[in-house]
Amino acid sequence: MANWLTDFVRPKIRAVLRRRETPDNLWTKCPACGQMIFHRELAANLFVCQHCSHHLRIGPTERFAQLLDPGWVAVPVPAVALDPLKFRDEKRYTDRLKEAKAKTHQEDAMAVVRGRMDELPVVLAVQNFSFMGGSMGLAVGEALVAAARAAMAERAPLVVLTAAGGARMQEGTLSLMQMPRTTVAVQMVKEAGLPFVVVMTDPTTGGVTASFAMLGDVHISEPGALIGFAGARVIEQTIRERLPEGFQRAEYLFDHGMLDMVVHRKDLKETLGRVLRLLMGRDARHPVSSRDAEDFDLPAISGPAKAK
Amino acid sequence: MSLYTFLDFEKPIAELETKVKELRALMQPGDLSIEDEVAKLEAKADQLLRQTYARLSPWQKTQVARHQGRPHFRDYVARLVDDFTPLAGDRMFGEDAAIVGGLGRFRGRAVMVIGHEKGADTESRLRHNFGMAKPEGYRKAVRLMRLAERFRLPVVTLVDTAGAYPGIGAEERGQAEAIARSTECCLDLGVPVVAAIVGEGGSGGAVALAAANRVLMFEHAVYSVISPEGCASILWHSAEKSQDAASAMKLTAQDLQRLKVIDTIVAEPVGGAHRSPREAMDTLGDSIGQALNELVGRDPMALKRERREKFLEMGRVAI
Numbered sequence: 001m002a003n004w005l006t007d008f009v010r011p012k013i014r015a016v017l018r019r020r021e022t023p024d025n026l027w028t029k030c031p032a033c034g035q036m037i038f039h040r041e042l043a044a045n046l047f048v049c050q051h052c053s054h055h056l057r058i059g060p061t062e063r064f065a066q067l068l069d070p071g072w073v074a075v076p077v078p079a080v081a082l083d084p085l086k087f088r089d090e091k092r093y094t095d096r097l098k099e100a101k102a103k104t105h106q107e108d109a110m111a112v113v114r115g116r117m118d119e120l121p122v123v124l125a126v127q128n129f130s131f132m133g134g135s136m137g138l139a140v141g142e143a144l145v146a147a148a149r150a151a152m153a154e155r156a157p158l159v160v161l162t163a164a165g166g167a168r169m170q171e172g173t174l175s176l177m178q179m180p181r182t183t184v185a186v187q188m189v190k191e192a193g194l195p196f197v198v199v200m201t202d203p204t205t206g207g208v209t210a211s212f213a214m215l216g217d218v219h220i221s222e223p224g225a226l227i228g229f230a231g232a233r234v235i236e237q238t239i240r241e242r243l244p245e246g247f248q249r250a251e252y253l254f255d256h257g258m259l260d261m262v263v264h265r266k267d268l269k270e271t272l273g274r275v276l277r278l279l280m281g282r283d284a285r286h287p288v289s290s291r292d293a294e295d296f297d298l299p300a301i302s303g304p305a306k307a308k
Numbered sequence: 309m310s311l312y313t314f315l316d317f318e319k320p321i322a323e324l325e326t327k328v329k330e331l332r333a334l335m336q337p338g339d340l341s342i343e344d345e346v347a348k349l350e351a352k353a354d355q356l357l358r359q360t361y362a363r364l365s366p367w368q369k370t371q372v373a374r375h376q377g378r379p380h381f382r383d384y385v386a387r388l389v390d391d392f393t394p395l396a397g398d399r400m401f402g403e404d405a406a407i408v409g410g411l412g413r414f415r416g417r418a419v420m421v422i423g424h425e426k427g428a429d430t431e432s433r434l435r436h437n438f439g440m441a442k443p444e445g446y447r448k449a450v451r452l453m454r455l456a457e458r459f460r461l462p463v464v465t466l467v468d469t470a471g472a473y474p475g476i477g478a479e480e481r482g483q484a485e486a487i488a489r490s491t492e493c494c495l496d497l498g499v500p501v502v503a504a505i506v507g508e509g510g511s512g513g514a515v516a517l518a519a520a521n522r523v524l525m526f527e528h529a530v531y532s533v534i535s536p537e538g539c540a541s542i543l544w545h546s547a548e549k550s551q552d553a554a555s556a557m558k559l560t561a562q563d564l565q566r567l568k569v570i571d572t573i574v575a576e577p578v579g580g581a582h583r584s585p586r587e588a589m590d591t592l593g594d595s596i597g598q599a600l601n602e603l604v605g606r607d608p609m610a611l612k613r614e615r616r617e618k619f620l621e622m623g624r625v626a627i
């Protein structure tokens with residue numbers, strides 16, 4: 001009996017349960033409101049929850065598709081030293097890298113492409129939070145440098161979408177050095193007279209915020225995105241106080257003067273295109289008379305200003 | 309220093325030195341047998357000290373780097389800078405004493421000196437917020453660096469911080485932006501920038517003052533992306549693994565010179581800078597002087613270009 005129970009019944013129960021948990025990934029649970037969202041609806045809604053407007057985290061592939069006209073091309077990123085410190089914590093860093101590559105099908109945490117945004121040539125770099133928390137090590141630094149060089153070669157604006165927990169600890173001080181390194185990349189773009197626009201997406205913290213993310217000519221974010229330098233836990237432990245409601249969310253940063261706008265994902269492409277055309281001295285693609293716009297005199301917080 | 313603090317791993321040395329002191333107190337002039345014994349013990353203590361400091365583990369170096377007896381910004385300025393004239397405030401919000409800076413004469417040459425100050429006793433530690441700066445500290449640093457550039461003064465920075473301050477007000481006022489702008493400013497200056505990691509080089513709060521033409525680092529200082537404790541609690545899920553984290557992170561001057569993150573290692577006196585602070589300060593003074601001699605008078609654009617190229621190449625070369 002015991003054999004029949006353990007060998008046959010239990011696996012069967014498990015299999016049934018497992019199937020119920022993820023019915024072929026057709027449904028996604030909104031991390032904010034907990035409602036189930038059908039995958040096709042989610043994709044059609046740009047991965048924004050139709051129930052609570054929560055902006056889900058998405059990767060480079062989705063971003064490129066959402067922000068660029070069809071036909072973008074990858075900007076090659078030179079290979080970097082893998083695991084320069086031979087780092088090992090509870091796992092080998094090389095194993096963590098392998099897992100992240102298998103999971104995301106990407107080389108590291110930032111992907112760069114050349115493409116057109118409403119016909120305007122741009123270089124777009126997108127950080128991938130699914131790849132080791134988007135963390136910045138040699139590879140992310142190299143990707144940003146490559147993106148800067150591509151922008152200069154094309155005389156195109158550089159748009160970066162950030163998403164990272166911070167620096168990649170497994171690369172030690174070399175990851176810290178990516179802060180000045182990416183700063184130099186940004187300086188090159190700016191000195192070439194090209195716009196550097198940053199979209200800080202959920203979450204952008206640590207050394208990434210404290211380097212290239214905060215050096216944009218224009219700072220945009222999505223509603224509810226977590227943006228900060230120190231982690232909430234570290235701050236709470238330091239000051240022994242509860243943090244205020246909405247602390248380090250995009251709307252909080254907007255109120256404190258760190259962002260130009262908080263833009264709903266559905267308006268992101270149009271907003272970026274408009275800003276870049278204005279900065280690059282190009283004619284408007286979709287001319288809008290300010291007189292017709294109802295909210296033209298307001299700093300643009302579009303969509304419901306939602307704090308998690 | 310009358311109340312000398314010994315680190316845990318220095319205990320055997322401390323015991324020997326106490327014994328020497330006791331015997332000395334008992335010793336009568338001409339008491340050859342005790343004199344002989346004392347000399348032997350002294351030699352033993354000295355040898356043990358040398359041996360210990362010749363092979364400090366990264367975790368031990370972290371403790372040495374944080375030793376409260378190490379010279380601090382105010383000590384360096386008192387010993388190495390004449391006419392020091394502190395300048396204060398970021399002209400936007402406030403004055404942050406975690407970063408101190410001002411004009412002065414270093415070996416006859418007018419310079420701008422900027423650095424973290426941790427404080428030396430309870431009162432001054434509170435005043436200097438333990439060397440953990442807020443946005444206004446970094447914004448003051450930017451202001452002083454720009455002032456230096458306007459009058460073609462070289463910038464010398466002394467880095468000694470556990471990191472930028474994690475607090476509500478700091479986040480509110482844009483800690484990340486302030487750090488980013490300070491790093492950017494370092495990389496933009498048309499005057500020589502010499503940085504010295506004199507104790508703890510803690511993360512973004514350190515690099516904001518250290519994107520320099522020459523980065524010097526004391527033999528037993530540490531420079532890292534996160535504290536070993538922080539790294540251990542995130543990657544090992546246990547702060548008790550700090551020793552392992554310190555080793556894995558390669559945060560010592562020796563490792564960082566190999567990785568080309570720093571340019572020069574500055575030797576410390578036997579037993580560390582806290583044992584002979586004056587000697588340590590003078591050695592650092594010599595190294596800073598040498599770096600300035602190499603850089604002063606160079607073309608502003610070349611200084612800027614070379615500094616940027618150095619950081620652009622960092623980690624790129626085969627390691």
